Structures are given as C-alpha cells and as structure tokens.
Amino acid sequence: MQIAKVxxxxxxxxxxxxxxxxxxxLVQPLDISLQHKGAEVLAIDFMGxxxxxxxxxxxxxxxxxxxxxxxxAPADAAIVGVIxxxxxxxxxxxxxxxxxxx
Amino acid sequence: MYLGKVLxxxxxxxxxxxxxxxxxxIVTAIDGEGKPRGKPFIAVDSSGAGAGETVFLCGxxxxxxxxxxxxxxxxxxxxxxxxxxx
Numbered sequence: 514m515q516i517a518k519v520x521x522x523x524x525x526x527x528x529x530x531x532x533x534x535x536x537x538x539l540v541q542p543l544d545i546s547l548q549h550k551g552a553e554v555l556a557i558d559f560m561g562x563x564x565x566x567x568x569x570x571x572x573x574x575x576x577x578x579x580x581x582x583x584x585x586a587p588a589d590a591a592i593v594g595v596i597x598x599x600x601x602x603x604x605x606x607x608x609x610x611x612x613x614x615x
Numbered sequence: 616m617y618l619g620k621v622l623x624x625x626x627x628x629x630x631x632x633x634x635x636x637x638x639x640x641i642v643t644a645i646d647g648e649g650k651p652r653g654k655p656f657i658a659v660d661s662s663g664a665g666a667g668e669t670v671f672l673c674g675x676x677x678x679x680x681x682x683x684x685x686x687x688x689x690x691x692x693x694x695x696x697x698x699x700x701x
Contacts, residue, residue, distance in 0.1 A: 601623030
C-alpha cells in the first residue's frame with residue numbers, strides 16, 4: 514500500500530454499475546517524506562475522505578472486488594484508511610492532529 | 616514473495632473494518648545483500664514485526680489470506696521475520 518494525498522473528487526454519472534454509490538477520488542501517491550511520487554491514481558473511496566487528507570492507497574484488484582462485494586468489478590485501486598501518524602526511522606514524519614501545536 | 620526491511624509504522628484510526636487490530640508498517644524491499652530495492656511502501660503485518668527487522672512478504676491477491684478471521688484489503692503482507700540469510 515502507499516501513502517497518498519487526495520487531490521480531486523471525480524464525479525461520474527454514467528459509469529460501470531460496480532461503481533454505483535462509491536465516490537471516485539484522484540489521489541497523488543507520496544513517498545515517506547510526503548513528496549510526490551509518480552503519477553496520480555484514480556481510486557474508489559471507502560472511507561468518505563476530504564480533499565487534502567493523507568490516506569492509505571491500496572492497489573490490488575481482488576481486494577477491491579472483495580470490498581465492493583462484486584467479483585467482476587473492474588477496479589484496481591481503493592482508499593482503505595485515513596492516516597493519523599507516520600513514524601519512520603524513529604522520527605514522526607506526519608501527524609494529523611499534532612499533540613503540540615507550536 | 617520477497618524480502619523487506621521495516622522502517623517505521625503508520626497509524627490509521629479510520630480504516631476498513633477488515634483491517635481492525637492489524638498493524639501497518641513502512642517497509643522497503645531489499646535484495647539478498649540487504650540493499651534497498653525501489654521505494655518504501657505500506658504493508659500489513661501478520662507476524663509481530665517491528666522497526667529495523669528484516670522480514671519476508673507476499674504481494675498480490677494472496678496478501679489478504681494470511682489472517683485467520685480477517686480478509687483485509689492488502690497488496691503487501693508481512694508473513695515472517697527473517698533470522699538470518701545464509
């Protein structure tokens with residue numbers, strides 16, 4: 514899975530039935546220093562996230578199909594979590610709710 | 616399956632219900648000499664691994680299978696902690 518930032522909401526009315534009721538988001542994958550990494554990805558949102566949030570991006574078709582409850586769903590990327598903190602190399606890289614605001 | 620090294624950890628309160636109670640770790644894939652291969656990513660832990668440990672992982676659809684009662688949406692899961700590479 515990858516860290517990603519929500520860039521845009523994508524609204525589509527005419528779409529594959531497997532995507533009914535599920536919002537689509539354009540997300541930018543990030544590396545662990547939160548720098549942009551690679552191209553933007555279109556993913557199904559299972560969490561109800563907002564623009565600008567740091568999320569967990571999962572890119573594996575059969576897991577998305579399982580979450581949608583549809584083995585034939587033509588999907589390969591989903592938002593599966595909202596990230597609170599990232600700790601790497603004994604350092605806190607990201608905190609959604611900083612414990613010490615200054 | 617492939618080798619990796621744990622660099623850190625990610626915490627999500629709001630996540631898919633099938634992921635409740637599972638630990639999310641930042642991992643970089645390594646070669647047999649321990650050199651990093653590619654960029655770090657997030658993996659679900661099934662073995663109680665921690666930062667600095669060498670582990671092995673599986674990817675793809677099988678990454679959801681190692682858990683007894685859960686089927687987390689995962690594209691990389693830590694299957695074991697490596698003691699040594701000979």
